[in-house]
Structures are given as structure tokens and as C-alpha cells.
Amino acid sequence: MDKRRISLVLNHRPTELWVDPRASLSEVLRGEASLTSVKHGCNVGECGACTVLINGETFNACIYLAIWADGKEVLTVEGLSDEEGNISDIQQAFIDEGAIQCGFCTPGFIISSLPVLERDEVPSRDEIRRQIAGNFCRCTGYEKIVTAIQKTARARHGG
Amino acid sequence: MYDFSAVYIPESLEQALRMKHDHPQARILAGGSDILIQVREGRLAGIEVISIQALDELRGVTLEDDGTVLIRPLTSFSHVSSDPVIRRCVPVLGEAVDQVGGPQIRNIGTIGGNICNGVTSADSAATLKALDAELEISSVGGTRRLPYAEFNLGAGKVDLKADEILTGIRIPRDSWENTFGHYIKYSQRRAMDIATLGCSANVRLSKNKRKIERFRLAFGVAAPVPIRAFSAEAVANGSLISSELIENIAQAALKDVNPRSSWRASKEFRQHLIAELTRRATRAAIEKAGGTL
Numbered sequence: 001m002d003k004r005r006i007s008l009v010l011n012h013r014p015t016e017l018w019v020d021p022r023a024s025l026s027e028v029l030r031g032e033a034s035l036t037s038v039k040h041g042c043n044v045g046e047c048g049a050c051t052v053l054i055n056g057e058t059f060n061a062c063i064y065l066a067i068w069a070d071g072k073e074v075l076t077v078e079g080l081s082d083e084e085g086n087i088s089d090i091q092q093a094f095i096d097e098g099a100i101q102c103g104f105c106t107p108g109f110i111i112s113s114l115p116v117l118e119r120d121e122v123p124s125r126d127e128i129r130r131q132i133a134g135n136f137c138r139c140t141g142y143e144k145i146v147t148a149i150q151k152t153a154r155a156r157h158g159g
Numbered sequence: 160m161y162d163f164s165a166v167y168i169p170e171s172l173e174q175a176l177r178m179k180h181d182h183p184q185a186r187i188l189a190g191g192s193d194i195l196i197q198v199r200e201g202r203l204a205g206i207e208v209i210s211i212q213a214l215d216e217l218r219g220v221t222l223e224d225d226g227t228v229l230i231r232p233l234t235s236f237s238h239v240s241s242d243p244v245i246r247r248c249v250p251v252l253g254e255a256v257d258q259v260g261g262p263q264i265r266n267i268g269t270i271g272g273n274i275c276n277g278v279t280s281a282d283s284a285a286t287l288k289a290l291d292a293e294l295e296i297s298s299v300g301g302t303r304r305l306p307y308a309e310f311n312l313g314a315g316k317v318d319l320k321a322d323e324i325l326t327g328i329r330i331p332r333d334s335w336e337n338t339f340g341h342y343i344k345y346s347q348r349r350a351m352d353i354a355t356l357g358c359s360a361n362v363r364l365s366k367n368k369r370k371i372e373r374f375r376l377a378f379g380v381a382a383p384v385p386i387r388a389f390s391a392e393a394v395a396n397g398s399l400i401s402s403e404l405i406e407n408i409a410q411a412a413l414k415d416v417n418p419r420s421s422w423r424a425s426k427e428f429r430q431h432l433i434a435e436l437t438r439r440a441t442r443a444a445i446e447k448a449g450g451t452l
Contacts, residue, residue, distance in 0.1 A: 001166065021166035021210075024195075044196045046351060048263060057237070057266045063195045064267065065161075065188075067168065068212050112262065133350030134261025 006070035011035070011079030019066040026050040026061035028069075029076060037077035037107035041136075048135030051108040052076050058112050060134070075114075077107040090117065090152045097148040101139035108135050113149040122153045161198050165207040172216055172297070176324060178209050180299045183321030185209045189233055189272040192264055217271075217326065220244045226332025232271020232325045236283075237262070239270055249330055251340030251361060255286040258344045261351050271325045274310070277317040277384070284385035285359040286342050288377035290334045295327030302326065311384035338363045338373070341443035343436045347423070355424045356380045358436035360444045362395075368450045371395045374408070376441070381416035381433055388415035391437065400450050405441055409434040 003018040010033060019028050029035045029052070038061055041049030045063040052061045053075040080088040090110055093099070100106050109132060116123045116131040123131070128146045137145060167185060169175035179185065185207035188194055197203040211217060217233040220242040228248050230239065239245055240253035259265050259273075259282045273281045274294075292307040296319065307328075310318050319325065340361030346352040357379030363372045374395030376388040391412040398404050418429035442452060 001163075004168075020160060021168065022161045022163050024161065027160065044199055045192055045260075045264060045267075048261070051263060058263050059266055060263045063191055065191065065195075065210065065212070067166075067210070070213070115262075130350075131262055134263040 004067055006067060008069045008071065009073040011075060017066070021065070021067050023066045024062050025052065025059075025064040025066045025069055025074075028066040029061060029074075035076045035078050039104055039107065041104070041108075046136070047105070048108045048112060048132075049105050051111045051135065053111050053114055056115065056118075058115060058134070075111070077110055080110070089155060090114070090149070093148040093152045093155075094145070097144045097151060099140060099144040099148040105135060105137045105139075109137065109145055113152075116149065117153055117156065119153075122150065122157050125150060161195060162201075162204040163198070163208055164205050167207070167209040169209060169211065169214065172211075172214055172324075172326065175209060175211050175214060176297060176299050176322075179324055180322045182207060182209065187211055187275070187324055189275075190235065190267040190269040192260070192268045193272065193276050211324070222248065223329075226336065228330040228335065230270060230328040230330070232275075232328060233269050234271075236265035236268050236270065236273075239283075240265070248335045249290060249340070251342055251359065252283065252286050252290070252330075255342040255344070255357075255359060256283050258282050258342075264351075270328065274307070274328070275317060275319065275325055277311055277313075277315045279314065279382065279384050280354045280357065280380050281385065282342075282344060282354060282357060282379070285357045285377040285379040286340065287328065287330075288385050288387050289340065289359040289361055289375045290330045291375065292334070293329040293331065294325060295329065296323050297326040298323045304329075308387060314383040339444050339448035341440045341447060343440050343443075345432050345436060353423075354380055356418075356429055356432040356436060357385075358433070358440045360437070360440040362441070362444045362448050362450075364400075364445070364448045364450050368400075368448070370397065370399050371404075371445075372397070374441075376408070376412060376437065378412075378416060378433065381418050381429065383417070383419075386415065388412045388437075390414050395441075400445060400452060402452060405438050405452070408441055409437040412437045 029038045039049035041047035043062045045060040050061040167178045188208040188210045217231045222244045236256040240257040245253045273283045294305045342359040344354045345356045379385045394411045420426045
């Protein structure tokens, strides 16, 4: 099928890509864009391992056509590091709290936590659980993930 | 790669209607959270699609001059629930769609896609039935209006002709003014699950708050399609609020439904849920309206 050109801001950089209209955004991000933090888990929008931020909202990239990203701002975990490659506070909190075991689900969880970290106040554990309800982790039992997110929110709001 | 035999990408509604006319066999792809999964699973492999995702003219909620709440079909669940008009006029609809899937699904799933799929478990369906919504359906030939009550023809079948696209969902002022609603979704899990049963009730009370002026009740998964419970409504309309009345409404609701057994739940359990959720949703709606029991 003829490829179509899309223009997007990918991890803060204006980017142009030629994509097959049948391709999912996760395929294009992992393929042409080499952003392999985006995982293929279930491929049907259930597990959240492919979660990316598009215009500030979370989406499962596996059930999002790449052509739909035209004109959008897309953020993956690779876009959270600074220019020297230092990781962000939320990534560090996942490490410090042991919120990572096998690590497969981690990029999706980190992206899913971003909207709740943007709020004006520290979210409750229940609010965090609701925000990450579309992400599955089969190792940690979620407690440490919730703790890592809440800890980051507290730190951002001055402890 | 999704197994599509053709992807049509209109840049305006007008173009989309033309494409639907020229390719009547093509499926409309809105948010894709149902269709893309069915393509992946093979059930819809090889289909042609018309992707309307980028058509912002089909997105958003407005309050019309006559008080009608007009919801454009591509509005995502999360945008429905956070919309100021929805929160002010029909908060029950926002509460209902806030129970769909998880955050990512609520960001991509659209209210129009939810009802056009015609499944009985659609979280928006019971509430839109209970609000007596009206649909705006367009084709190259023009636009028609259809009561949502007449839209579902059977399981997964809706009254959309091959060249038509849903372009609006209207909730008339009379359906929401001085009216208070409550939706309850019963499911095995609190997220990422499909309703075992959905129940949406709304009431308008008399001035002294002791009598039900108008009662509307609708269900998802209580029949092959989402349905209104007209006998239950007839019991409630014009009646004084009492515990006995709530019980009579719940018993009447059982006559309106036709639930089946599935792997999720037996027919008997669904009947139990129908009566119990009716009691709870009705009580909650009465309390929101300022009535007491």
C-alpha cells in the first residue's frame, strides 16, 4: 500500500516519517524511529506496555494507526531523558522503590503516570491506581509502582 | 501491520460521506478500539476502512440555543466525561463513560463508535437510552434524525444504511432539565472489563420532592440490545416516593428484560442484578434530585 508522509513532534523533535496506512504507531516507533521502549505486549490494547503520550494524553500505540499521529506531539520514555542522557525523576523513583522487576511493563507505566504527575496536588494512591488501570504488571503487585509515582509527585510538590 | 485491503482517509465530513457512498462495504474507523482488535483477531481481516479519526468537525460537545446537548460522535470517552456542558447538564453520562476500559481506552474510544457497534454492553448505551437521545445520521443525500430508541435492530445490528455515517447525538433539554441520573456498571473487575450488567436511571421530582414526576430506566446486557424499561417507568411515573415503590419498580423491571446466560454470568444472576441495580440506581437518582427515602 502507498506510504503516506506524516509530520509530528517526536520526543520534542520535529520529525517526518513515511508510513504505511496499515501500520500501527507502535510498529513505526519501534521500527523506523528505533524507539524500543514502546513494547509489543498483547497488541490489542489491553496490557498498556506500548503506552505513549500523544498531545498530553495516554494511548496504546498498538491500536493507534501511525497515520493518526500526523500533526501530533508524541512522547515515549526516550524523550524523558535530558540531553546528556540523564534519566528523569520518575524513572529514578521506579529504580529506587524497586518498582521494576522484569522491566517489560515499566516504560508503559512511566508514561501512564505522567498525566497524574502534572496535577496541582499530590495524588492519592487510589487516584494513581485509577490512572494506571490500563497497564498490567505481572511481577511487582503494583504497590511499589504506586509508591514510586506518589513519591515523585511529593518531591515535585516540595516534599 | 493491520490486514486492511484498503484504507480511505477523508479530509472532511463531506469527503467521508462521498467515500462511504462510493465504497459502501468499507467500515467506518473512528477510535478503532473495537474494529482494530477484531482485525487483529482475524474476525474482520481484509476489510476496507474509512478512517474518520482526523475529522475534528465530528468532535466536541455543544449546548444548542434550544437547550439540546449536541455530542459529536468522535468525542472520546475522556473528553465526554471532562466536558463542561456534560458535567453541568448530563453528569450521569460522564460518570457512565468514565467506567469504560482504562485511561488509554477512554482516550481513544469514541461515544459514536460505542453505540454504532450495537453491542448491548456499551457503557454509554443505557444512559443515552434513558436520556431518550436522538441521533443525527448523514449520507450524501442529506441528514435524517432517528430516536436512539429505534436504532438497535438486533445484537450488533443498527439502523445505519451502507452509505450513512452517524454525525450527531442529541440530548433534548426536556431529558436533562431538572433531571438527575445515576449509572451503575456491574463487572467482575473495576477496570478493563465489560459490563455484566449496566443500569441507568433518571428522575424528575415534584416541587415538594415527594413524588416522581418522570422516571426513566434503561439497561445494558439485560437483552440482546440496550433497552428502556417501560413497565418499570410506568409504575414510577406520578407515584409518591416510598420503599414499597422502589420494590415495585424493581419487580416491574424484570418484566421488561430478556437476559441470557453467558460465560460472564447466568441468566438468573443477571435477573438478580437487574432488580438490585434498579433499586440502587433509582434510590441514588432520587437522592441526587433532593428526594428522601
